[in-house]
Amino acid sequence: MTDISIPKNATACLLLADGSVFFGEGIGAENSSIGEICFNTGMVGYQETLTDPSYAGQIIVFTFPHIGNVGCNNQDIEATTVFASGLILRERITEPSNFRSESSLNDWLIANSVTGICGIDTRALTRHIRKKGAQNAIIFRLPEKDVQQYIDDSLAELKAFPNMKGLDLSRTVSTGKIYKWVNGEWDIYSKNKKAKPGNLNVVAIDYGAKQNILRCLVERGCKVTVVRAATSAQDILGYKPDGIFLSNGPGDPEATHEYSTPILRELIASGIPIFGICFGHQLLAQALGGKTVKMTQGHRGANHPVKNHLTGKVEITSQNHGFAVVADSLPEGVMVTHTSLFDGSVEGLRVEGKPIFSVQYHPESSPGPHDSAYLFDEFIKNMSKNAKT
DSSP states (O other): OOOOOOOTTOOEEEEETTSOEEEEEEEESSSOEEEEEEEEOOSSOHHHHHTOGGGBTEEEEEOSSOOSTTOBOSSSOSSSSOOBOEEEOSSOOOOOOOTTOOBOHHHHHHHTTOEEEESOOHHHHHHHHHHHOSEEEEEEEOOSSOHHHHHHHHHHHHHHSOOSTTOOOHHHHSOSSOEEEOOOOEETTTTEEOOOOOOEEEEEEOSSOOHHHHHHHHHTTEEEEEEOTTOOHHHHHTTOOSEEEEOOOOSOGGGGHHHHHHHHHHHHHTTOOEEEETHHHHHHHHHTTOOEEEEEEEEEEEEEEEEETTTOOEEEEEEEEEEEEOGGGSOTTEEEEEEETTTOOEEEEEETTSSEEEESSOTTOSSSOOTTTHHHHHHHHHHHHHHHO
16 A cells, blocks of 8 residues: 555544545544444434444444434433444534433443544545445554554455355344343333233344334234244244244345244244344345345435335335345245335335235334334234234
């Protein structure tokens, strides 16, 4: 790499695997972070985004410049820890101004050992990702000397770092033990969790589940048991579920094929209603005989338009995925129900004549619009109807 000019006030560096270098100010924890770089176009929900297990192994570019303006709290999280590898911002972290704020974003990042960089031209960086595609990147604080050598060494580290394609991360982020989820949706004013007694028994397979998915199920009268990603079909059926839920998660769905496909095929054959979201949608498609493909830059944000071909309506959806189901690979009897109005990719499918369906996007939002919450109601109807037959 040729010698580069370092801005006077720079304290941190963002280095991409293709050799591109961006300087800025370090934020959060004073450490380095490596992962696949991606961009998120959402204007709200940075805390939910950073704690979403689907972002495991990824550094997030927030295209909205004012990040940090509502602070952080202990409620707006999707997991008990931060899963994103790091974050990249245009402006310095905004001071919090919200009645629910309990700490600043920077303090929260430090407490969770998450590093980031600000002062980056995120518009130019996003265009670069769109043109060049997803790639690995590293964020590090600038050393006091030998900066050029440090950058050269970091570039070598990046080139040796594994790509997202081929990585099985679901078992890494999945729960370490089986547990019951009993909390319903948040009441943000009293900070109390609402819960309703349930009579529908749902087993949720945790490939990296967001907590708001579980809240949405409990809120609709479900008793939810969360199991590990590789839990056998026999053990799952042993809970006598009325329905089986396949969660979101990170990594390459094909990398889980060896263990996920046999399990899901047995569950499909059981006749029990199944509902999958995001990674669960991809795994369901694989189990049905379909294939998945790595996307150039993926879909991440809260403003993605999706066409529902069953109703003719357009839903504005929350999305976070870097892989997609190949439409032409789906066998006869599996219909595409939703498609992206951005690129025409598969956003939903269902098995004809069976109570089995899935969507690529996130109907639980958190963050995002609630246009697609009806899908949870459809799952409830499938379970109730199946229980009566």
